[in-house]
Amino acid sequence: MSEGIYPRHLWFNGQIVPWEAATLHATSTIWSGISAVFEGIRAYWNPISGEMHVFRLHEHLTRLKQSMRLNRMEMPHEAIDLMEGLPELIRRNGIQEDTYIRIIAFPSERRMASRADEEVMNLLADTAPLASRLADDRAAHLMVSTFTKISDAIMSPLVKSIANYRNSERAMQEARLAGYDGTILLNRLGEVAEGAWSNVFMVRNGVLITPDLGSDLLAGVTRDTMIHLARTELGIPVEERRISRTELYLADEVFLCGTALEMQAVASIDRFQIGDGTLGPVARKLRSLYSAAVRGENDDYAHWRSTAPTMQAAY
Ligand SMILES: Cc1ncc(COP(=O)(O)O)c(C=O)c1O
Structure with missing residues (x-):
């Protein structure tokens, strides 16, 4: 039963249904994972206004549709309206805490190499508590992975596909087993991905630099947010370009960012200390701007937030 562990309701194929009601037959999942695509989205609780804000929902849904299109998945039009569905799911689940929302699009009854029109498509969204770690100053020790980042010639890193994550998972397992907190993957050219x-x-030298979209990476929504905040709020130059591994070792600051991770300072890479090994000044300013934008404390970024209507649980 869902009590206490799972949300009371899920969004399943266009409808909000009790957790128990969203079922499939076990055999229908065989092969479904190989072409499944997903999104991870955060919603933040603002205790002052008593509101839940879903951050950059439109951009996440745009990427979901793009991932589906690139994986040749067809979804009935009426099933895709998550712009209203997700805030409503938050309301129905009575959520008043920082939350992670996963959306997964997957075919059931899939056969190997089946055609899109032969598949039964499903779209599922769930919610789970995930406290923000934006106030946590700890910096991570990373290694450069011995695994190469998948490339556009193999499986496009621009598609947020479940299958791509085996590459990430192997790299992360390797790093953790070697005593590191995390990892950075290089692309097939040996450049930072x-x-x-x-x-x-x-x-480096007052410039914020990140690998360009041709460097084999996911076009992160948080990446886009950081670029925007750096340019418009901090007025510092931003470069999207190829980065070598050695340049990373020489950086004044390095940080990772993503929806679930939010922002993570990097203390060292391959045991080369980065800066003074703590959250650097540019990253600290960006983190504070990011925190205000996601939690609804900066009206300039209201267009990035979808606010859940009212927070009374509707059971
Ligand atoms: C491989 C990969 N790159 C980048 C990101 C960051 O993307 P976003 O900021 O849209 O969450 C993620 C997030 O899950 C990811 O899995």
Whole structure:
């Protein structure tokens, strides 16, 4: 039963249904994972206004549709309206805490190499508590992975596909077993791509630099947010370009960012200390701007937030 562990309601194929009611037959999931795509979205609780804010929902849904299109998945039009569905799901679940929302699009009854029109598509969204760690100053020790980042020639990193995550998972397992907190993957050219489930930024000589979208990475919503905040709020130059591994070692600051991870300072890479090994000044300012934007404390970024209507639980 869902009590206490799972949300009371899920969003399933266009409807909000009790957790218990969203079922599939076990055999219908065989092969479904190989083409499944997903999104991870955060919603933040603002205790002052008593509101839940879903951050950059439109951009996440746009990427979901793009991932589906690139994986040749067809969804009935009426099933895709999550712009209203997700805030409503938050309301129905009575959520008043920082939350992670996962959306997964997957075919059931899938056969190997089946055609899109032969598949039964499903779209499922669930919610789970996930406290923000934006106030946590701890910096991570990373290694550069011995695994190469998948490339556009194999499986596009621009598609947020479940299958791509085996690459990230292997790199992360390797790093943890070796005593590191996380990892950075290089692309097939030996240049910096991204973290296991995050994008990477460095600061050198006052310039914020991140690998360009051709470097084999996911076009992160948080990455886009950081670029925007750096340019418009901090007025510092931002470069999207190729980055070598050695440049990372020489950086004044390095940080990772992503929806679930939010922002993580990097203390060292391959045991080379970055800056003074703590959250750097540019990252600290960006983190504070990010925190205000996501939690609804900066009206300039209201267009990035979808606010759940009222927070009374409707059981
Ligand atoms: C491989 C990878 N890169 C980057 C990101 C960051 O993307 P976003 O900021 O849209 O969450 C993620 C997030 O899950 C990821 O899994």
